[in-house]
Amino acid sequence: MSGPYRAVHWNRQKKVYDRWVVGGLLIAIGTFIAVTGALRPEFTAETLIIRSTSIAAVVLLHIVLAIGPLARLDRRFMPFLYNRRHLGVTIFLLGLTHASMATFQFHAFGDVNPLVSIFTAYSRDYAALGDLARISNFPFEPFGVLALSILFVMAATSHDFWLRNLGASFWKLIHIFVYVAYGSVLIHVAYGVLQSERGLAGPVLLGAGFVTLFTLHFAAERKEARIDAVIAPLVEEGYAKVCAVSLLRDGEGRPLRAGKERVAVFLSGARVYALSNACRHQGGPIGEGKILDGCITCPWHGWQYEPENGKSPPPFEEVIGTYPVRVVDGDVYVLPRFNELGSSCPGAGVEGGTR
Amino acid sequence: MNDEFYIGYLPSAPPGLARRAKRVVLTLIFLGASSVVWLAASQAARPAGTFEFGTVRTFEGVLIERPIPMLRVSPPEGLEGEASPLVLVGFGKGGLPEFARGHHGAQVRFRGTLVIQGANAMIELNDPESFEVITPAAAGDPTGEILSLNVTVTGELVDTKCYFGVMRPATGKVHRACAVRCLSGGVPPGLLVRDDIGGSAVFLLAGTDGAPLDYDVEWAALAVTARGALELHGELPVLRVRSLELAH
Ligand code: FES
Numbered sequence: 001m002s003g004p005y006r007a008v009h010w011n012r013q014k015k016v017y018d019r020w021v022v023g024g025l026l027i028a029i030g031t032f033i034a035v036t037g038a039l040r041p042e043f044t045a046e047t048l049i050i051r052s053t054s055i056a057a058v059v060l061l062h063i064v065l066a067i068g069p070l071a072r073l074d075r076r077f078m079p080f081l082y083n084r085r086h087l088g089v090t091i092f093l094l095g096l097t098h099a100s101m102a103t104f105q106f107h108a109f110g111d112v113n114p115l116v117s118i119f120t121a122y123s124r125d126y127a128a129l130g131d132l133a134r135i136s137n138f139p140f141e142p143f144g145v146l147a148l149s150i151l152f153v154m155a156a157t158s159h160d161f162w163l164r165n166l167g168a169s170f171w172k173l174i175h176i177f178v179y180v181a182y183g184s185v186l187i188h189v190a191y192g193v194l195q196s197e198r199g200l201a202g203p204v205l206l207g208a209g210f211v212t213l214f215t216l217h218f219a220a221e222r223k224e225a226r227i228d229a230v231i232a233p234l235v236e237e238g239y240a241k242v243c244a245v246s247l248l249r250d251g252e253g254r255p256l257r258a259g260k261e262r263v264a265v266f267l268s269g270a271r272v273y274a275l276s277n278a279c280r281h282q283g284g285p286i287g288e289g290k291i292l293d294g295c296i297t298c299p300w301h302g303w304q305y306e307p308e309n310g311k312s313p314p315p316f317e318e319v320i321g322t323y324p325v326r327v328v329d330g331d332v333y334v335l336p337r338f339n340e341l342g343s344s345c346p347g348a349g350v351e352g353g354t355r
Numbered sequence: 356m357n358d359e360f361y362i363g364y365l366p367s368a369p370p371g372l373a374r375r376a377k378r379v380v381l382t383l384i385f386l387g388a389s390s391v392v393w394l395a396a397s398q399a400a401r402p403a404g405t406f407e408f409g410t411v412r413t414f415e416g417v418l419i420e421r422p423i424p425m426l427r428v429s430p431p432e433g434l435e436g437e438a439s440p441l442v443l444v445g446f447g448k449g450g451l452p453e454f455a456r457g458h459h460g461a462q463v464r465f466r467g468t469l470v471i472q473g474a475n476a477m478i479e480l481n482d483p484e485s486f487e488v489i490t491p492a493a494a495g496d497p498t499g500e501i502l503s504l505n506v507t508v509t510g511e512l513v514d515t516k517c518y519f520g521v522m523r524p525a526t527g528k529v530h531r532a533c534a535v536r537c538l539s540g541g542v543p544p545g546l547l548v549r550d551d552i553g554g555s556a557v558f559l560l561a562g563t564d565g566a567p568l569d570y571d572v573e574w575a576a577l578a579v580t581a582r583g584a585l586e587l588h589g590e591l592p593v594l595r596v597r598s599l600e601l602a603h
Contacts, residue, residue, distance in 0.1 A: 024384045031388050035395035042403040042523045055394060059387045079376045105522070109447025110536035121532030122573045133603075137577070141532065196527030199397030205390050 017083045021090055028056045046105045050098055051193075057094035058185060060087055062209045065182060069220035075246070075330060085158040088178070092151040099148050118145065140191035147184035150177045186210070227329045234326060239333040245272065245350050246330060253296065255287025261336035263287070263323055266296055266307055273307040273347040274323040274334045280312075286320070309344045327351070402555065404472035404520020411466045414441070414478055415489070420459040422561030423543050423593055424451035426478060439589030441469075442477040442543060442559070444516045448533070450541020454483045462490035472519045474590045475557065479516075499586035499593055508558060508594065509580040509602045510548035514538050518545060518557060527576055534575035544568065546581055546594065558585070558594040570599050578602040 032052040036043055064087045070077040107114035107121070118141045128134040154175060156162075163171045186206065194202050240258040248254060248267035255277050256265050262277040264287030275296065277287045284300030291297065295304035295313060305312055305320055312318040321338035327348040339345050416428035425440035445452035455465070466485035470477040480486070514537035517525035524530060526547065538544055545557040560581060562568040583596040 020380050024380070024387065027384055028387050028391050032391045032395050035392050036398065039396055040398055040400060042401050043398075044523050046522070047524065051398075055391060059390065063383060076372060076375055077379075079372055080379070106530065106533035107536060109449075111448070111540045112536065117532060117536060121535045122575070124573050139532075140528065191528070193529050196524065196529045197398055199399070201390075201393040201397035205394065 013079075014083055014086070017079075018086060021086060025056050025060075025090070025094075028059060029053070032056075046101060049101045050105065053094045053098040053101070057091050057098060058189070058206075060091050060094070061182060061185060062213065064088060064091065065178070065213050066216055069216040072220040073216070073223055088151070089155045089158055092148070092155040095144075095148045095151055099144060102144075118142075136191070136195060138191055140188050143184040143188035143191065147181040147188060150181040150184070154178060154181075182213075223329075230328050231333070234328070234333050237335060238337070239324075239326060239335045242274075242332050242334050244331050245327055248272065248332075251291045253287045253289050253291075255285050256334075258323065258334035258336040261323075261334075263334050263336065264289070264296070265325075265332060265334070266291060267350070268294075268307055268347075270350050271307075271347040272325055272327055272332055272350060273345075274325040274332075275305065275307070275310055276321040276323075276338070278320070279303055280318040280320060308346065309342055311342055399524075401524045401526075402472055404470065404518075404523060406521045407469045407471075409468075411468055411482060413464065413466050413485070415464040416441075416462070418443070418455065418458050418461055418463045420451065420456065421565040422595060423559050423588075423591075424455075425588065425591075426463075439474060439476065439591055442475075442515060442519075442591070444470075444477060444479055444542050445540075446479060446481040448514075448516075448537040448540040448542065450543065452480050452483070454486050455480055458488055458492060460492040461488050463488050470516065470520045475515075475519050477516060477519045499588035499591075502585045502587055502592075504584045505582070506585045506594070507580065507582045508546055508548055509578060510546045510558075512538075512574050512577060512579045513545045513547045513557065514542045514575065515545040515557065515559060516542045518547065531576035535572050538572040538575055544570065544575075546579070556592065558592045560594050560596050560599070563595050563597060568596055568599070570596075574601060 029052045032055055033048050036048055036051070064084060067077065067080045067084050067087075071081040103114050103118060107117040110117060112120065119139075121141075122137070122139060125134065125137040125139060128137045154177070157166065157171065157174060166174075189202070189206060194206075238259070242256040242258050242263065242265060243254065245267070248265065250267050250269065253264045253266045256263055258274070263274045264277040264285075266273045266275070268291050273296075275286060277285055279286050279298040279300065281298065281301055281303045284298045284303075286296060286298055286305070289297050289299045291307070292304070294306070296307055297304050303312065303318065304316075305318070308322075310320040310322045319342045321341060322343075322345045323337070324335040324339060324345065325348045326333040327350055332348070414426060414428070416426040419425040419427060419440065424443040426443055427440045428438050443451050443455065455463070464485075464487050465480060466482040467478040467480045470479060511526055512534070513526055514534045516537055517530065517533060522530065522533065525534075544560045546560055547555060547557050549555045558581070560568055560570075563583070578601070580600055580602045581594055581596050582598045583594050586593050586595065
């Protein structure tokens, strides 16, 4: 499977998204520099760069990790999901700035190659892993390198070109590694700056971030498990997903496909109905019609049917078939087998459930 | 129920969703900025120091290599006694550079950059061309004023170049690798001792009898205990170390 490379097309929404990201970052970095500059004038500019970029990266990493479960819990967070990869690339660039500055400052102009020094400066303390009394001496630098490497691979493969060419499942696997990056960042921070700065702010904020992310992932997981528990038997019975409720307009129909059947799906008030798409008059596309005076009205010659039972209002006697319909987690499911002709079918509430 | 649907590839988001997204973003920016303020304010204060990076001055005095590379300068006109010597280091993470070695006791002149923190002063010799010997070696081993023959001090092992002002902060785990590099490059080691009320002092660590101090540079940024004789060179406290070990 392969696809051609296409330059990313930046539409207005992407630009708005990026403006907010850049604006937020400038505020965060500017605030850090201003407060530190005022309270700790002795700190060097290098320290300000190293610390402000890393703090911004860690805050943004938490946001990125929260977007997924938030969007699964509430579709209104979808706008944040759509351009999430921009945040990932931004985190990598912040991390790269942090790492470059730290490497230059702490490892350059010494008696060992700076890139080697990162791993070997106090290499005897790798053995601290097995020694509880010294374990806090374990080097923190390699965890930063690991996190940055993962972020690099993710940033470099974030374009849809790679999604197409690597295949969705491989691409997803790479991106699961963001959790490894998150873990490495936690260790990098806990074994690094938290041992130098003993204030409460660092541990409290990191802890709060961890608890929040854990809770969101747990809640999203549980919600999906509940939905799966409803959908799986539906699918087994032969229900087919036809569209999201949010694609329907109140009082209007949509001609959709459920399995091999053409079905007309209507939203009326807070209920969804599925009926045959073929009008009894001349086979007109019912799904392209509207609801007038409480009746589904065919767009061709205006024949009408009641949504609950497919019957034309008296004195007419035409009837079209209705389908069993369900709404689960904002999606409409239709069983492509007619109810008994003319029988009453209440449709499905848009809030979902298992009616 | 919200009936707006987000489609990322369209030019605009539906107005309700856009408004809500804006509220979320503003909340996030507020939370992020508050966290940043708290983090910034919780950073511990460090001793101020100055590294006159980019500025070179000319220095003249007696070059001392042992026990610690230093330059003894004459006190300014009209002042009695001895001015504090300036510790000598090289460019980057290096100790006394090769071109300045082998002139113990000689009157020399060179250009370099100052690092100052209170009474502690240091010169970075970064201009080999400027180095000249005015009067060849004369003095024997200089000894400072001996304060005590037997002291035991526990503190953090630091590299004096960063600590005197090149890097701020220059202590602790985040700076450990840098301190190792500096010590390994020959920057004189120091023992940073803090008291309970926020005060601190740095003792320069030297070997006994002019021999270089034999120690493990990977102990940088860790707590160590030094035993030896304490002497004052001007205002610089130098500890002639008989034994150095990790503190427990
Ligand atoms: S085909 Fe439906 S009204 Fe004529």
